[in-house]
Amino acid sequence: MDAPESSSRAGAVVATLALAGTVAAIMQTLVTPLIAELPQMLGTSPSNAAWVVTVTLLVAGVCVPVSGRLGDLVGKRRMMLVCAVPLIVGSVVCALSSSLVPMIVGRGLQGMGMGMVPLGIALLRDVVPAEKLSGSIALVSASMGIGGAIGLPIAAAVAQYANWRVLFWGSAVLALIVGLMIFIIVPDAPAAAKGQRFDAPGAVGLAIGLVSLLLAMSKGADWGWSSGTTLGLFAVAVVALLAWGFYELRTRDPLVDLRTTARPRVLLTNIASILIGVGMYSFMLIAPQLLQFPESTGYGLGQSMLAAGLWIAPGGIMMMLISPLGGKLINARGPKVALICGAVVIAVGYGVALPLMGTAWGIMVAGIVINSGVALAYGAMPALIMGSVPLSETAAANGFNALMRSLGTTIGSAVIGVVLAQMTTTMGGFTFASEDGFRTGLMIGCGVALVSAAVAALIPAVGTTGGDAPADERPAGVGEAPART
Template sequence: MSDVLVAPVQAPPQEQRGHGTRLLVPILAFAGIVTALMQTLIVPVVPELPRLLNASAADTIWAVTATLLAAAVATPIVGRLGDMYGKRRLLLVSLGLLVVGSSVAGLSTTLVPLIAGRVLQGLAAGVIPLGISIMRDELPSEKLGSATAVMSASLGVGGAIGLPVAALLAQTTDWHVLFWTSAVLGAGAFVLVWAKIPSGAAPAGGRFDLPGAIALSAALIALLLAISKGASWGWGAPLTTSLFAGALVLFLAWGWWELRTPAPLVDLRTTAHRQVLLTNLASIIFGFSMFAMSLVLPQLLQLPTTTGYGLGQTMLAAGLVMAPMGLVMMAMAPVSARITDAFGPRTTLMIGAGVVALSYGLGVFFMAEIWQLVVVSAIMGAGVGLSYGAMPALIMGAVPRSETAAANSLNTLMRSIGTSVSSAVAGVVLAQLTITAGGAELPSQTAFQVVLGIGASAALVALGIAAFLPRRTKAL
């Protein structure tokens, strides 16, 4: 791309920020929740897709994998483009892609257009980091902490609330309604952003790093394909090992290029800053830890009671048990901001990681009744809400304003990589520790307890990493 002929300017002075932005936080949070709904939107119909689309189960799982890959590729690229060309503009583009993708999926009757629609939905993943970056530009410092905590929590809220809503729609209507509902919600978010969100500071301009974007995209696709498909292909299979090796080579080549190009996609020197590096590392581990609960609880709830530990519930009931986690996450956003204001984001992140570890520890022993899983889910939501609120504050306290969207997008990507690794690890454990019930191989109770134990250990590792962060941080 050619250079953008616009001079970078600073954000509005502190005393001028916050005027006319009363609706900014709820609109951006709504957009974040709508985008996060794409994570769990299709989950209730995945078992039925082979029949609905006349395709094999191995092929239909690409309706899930394609969204994961598209989101991983889009997140860092959209963040950089937002810094260069305007965050509100890229936010509208992302929401537009979500609407188009939902419409394509809503019209689909075969697998290929459904996958195409899911790819477009995945390309909207940059909405949350873009929203956080807009808040940094528009809000006064005394409102920024709670606002970014709410926006960051919307990632988990959308995923948690989306499961029961999607299950209800899937059970009572045609499956296409899932996508038309997301199209309507996305269109509503688009209109609200277009009408009420200010343009903010002028874009920074510069030249887009196309070679860096291609190399990073290829590396992420290779890595996430190997992680997500390794169990079915075989972890030692030539294709899996080739993808891991290719990802390593591509990441090294990308890093070499980013350190030498004058306008990198990701400023690795900034990323190597102690505060940014440790926050991103903690985010990977934390994403790994958090997702384990999302894998264990629905399966425990839906396994037949004949296993002796399954609770025999429907997908809708399982979603309703998970929903409190999302609601508590949102409720904890202002608490996260208050702790950060009083003691710094490092303390908030450490407390959040400790609460997550506690929830997993309880889950190992309390899984016999639905109410126990509701309590465990709610405690998990509290820990995640605290931690997710602290991460943007840590990132923005260590990067210049002109790199806010790119830095927040990279942090979001780190969490996504952690959840992908968590899914693979949990899948291996649940596949290896099984029992036979009703003629089928099912995960054993021990398998679930091991996964929960791994999640607790990961949360404690994240806590340990957070302990090395600076005690206080001041936004640049």
Template structure:
């Protein structure tokens, strides 16, 4: 049995005097962190020259962020539950600023990788922000606020691409990172000023063995998935990492089930509402990222191919930017459906919209406006799903576990995006057409990836149908003073 320190402890958490400011500040922090996903995309082709490194080595500037984010998200979420979600959110933003400064000063590969890893360690800002909202906002504000906060992941990614392309085209590439450092510093100051600390804590001891085991397992898995195409899917190192990931994660699960204060409460994770939501999140992560792999290439491939549109990276960013605005616009619609019909229906609707977007993409891909329409449809579906998933998770876990639970859900989406990158990479590498002696992804290859994206969205719809019917998630009760045991029991 866990000791007394491991039980949730609640002291007085007051309703913030400016809830609108809390929501806006946390959403801004989420957007700033999600900008890191697209920050380096415009300069990826130039990284080998800029860093005096080979193309395979320069790719670690992207891979380092992926690995650091996967490792940090569940760990920081658990630390937030134990020691304060706002505190860990601020620490995450400090890591983001530090990494941005390191990258801004870098002229070689090693400091760039270090800086990008530090930026990846800030990935838990969005799930921490959602958890803070649950603890400090009035119940009538929670659904819309968490939908907006969750959508900030996609908003930042969509708006970041044209912004980064503009900066890369008109300024020294280091300015990209100075800009992210300034935005991070502004977010830090705003969080310090407007966001109160949630006082819902678990206490207890941190599961160091569990965190090391999960980190090792995830690193092995993600390295195998993300680098398998470069190393060879049947190479000894790829197969070895895959086997190691399975063995380590099985051992980690055994440890977590026997730990009195686990990093991830697997028994809670096995609850149907949490389990099926997380499984749907993997499928949705796959589906959502497939678009990011297809549309930019279609826009940039030469028109002479017969299906490429021959546009610049700036145009790519402008085509994808409306998607972020649509996601933000869908947040209140998603919240309204969640309030009246529950987050399960919201998630299923969103998955169908995403699948519809890919269906459109398979027949509408010859004009720029076709791709704008497709990205907006898919973005609308993503807005629905991003709003529903945290509501489902928080409706099934104790308030003292929301940081860890939301972080795990975010990790599931990230795993889906990693699988999408690997599988789509294989498809596009195998299904090619000859263009002036160079192999390029074929039109059928792109359509195959779109079909996979639609299939993943439909799989998410099917999995979400198994989520038990449940009331829309409500926040932890908010008081102006300590909650007495009898009162807490009555509320429970």
């Protein structure tokens, strides 16, 4: 195995990988300012236009764990370069689109590139000195949240003051720059699972189960939670995922090693990741609506999309500032403590939001606190995972953890969507989510964050039964601080 890079070279590598994560997150938030205009832009109905958002989620859900496993088999840097290609091509296709189908194809291609972030996190272990590893993991992991927070006001500004196609041409240029930087700056590392075979049946089975599950959760509110389509998709998801799990336990080189995933340390980290995803995304759904609802409602703040994005942006900047501190906390106390602290800080942020939701500055402060907690948690989760799995499964395990976070955001979107749809008020002939609905959503976010802290507290320490991988298989520099946990 190649030795980790020098500190100066490592800094450039970390900056490149963090930029890659930020660009990938911007791709996801890119169409948010356009959602209301998509039907007119594409000449279609609002329900059909919603697929422009949904397809990215579905494709990313399938491709992230697959690209992670391929990273272990053929090399993480190589797979990051592969992921850059659909990001570039997808952006160009979207920029040239004038109808629904090409736009959906382009957004689907963008979703294929989302595996870049877990691949980058896994690659850090191979190319960054051990003393800088925790901080590097924290920064690159948090880059998804950073990109999401700062991408919204940038996209809103471009959409408001320029042609919407500029958004996609700009994203194509960013993806091209990231691809070139990875090619030039990021060193290669040996494929940890070279010689093993790719589990194609496992990839197909996981795709069927995940698409059915994510589609049911993301579209259930539109189709009706008790509709035959929604219930049928949930049934297909259950059957497909059970069959997939049965197959994975019996194949020689599985796509996801479920025995490793079932280790208490990995399992509880993934459960906490789902809950953190719910807690993070609940605020991301509630805050923009509160900021943009009409002042006549008595609780809306009447902000434009651009102004709302600017009020939310400081939270993303705070993630960038907190990430290095999260790395120091991981080094000093271990990733388990950092994860617990992150979950508690998220809960505190929701506690701040409840009394201050009537002011824009109050929402901004709550966002800063919540995103500070997300930064701590996002840095700790991959550190826990990489400290608990064999070297040959690092990228695959990170990809699966990223999938768990994505599953959490999907659940959060569905739950908060149901709450706001059921708790409404009517003013001037228009129906809005009520103030009580928003308060309930904030309380749900707070409660889920506290539950994630409790789950994190149950994660076994290094050296305990079921706590981690064998010492010779565990990546250096990312394990728990054994004397202090």
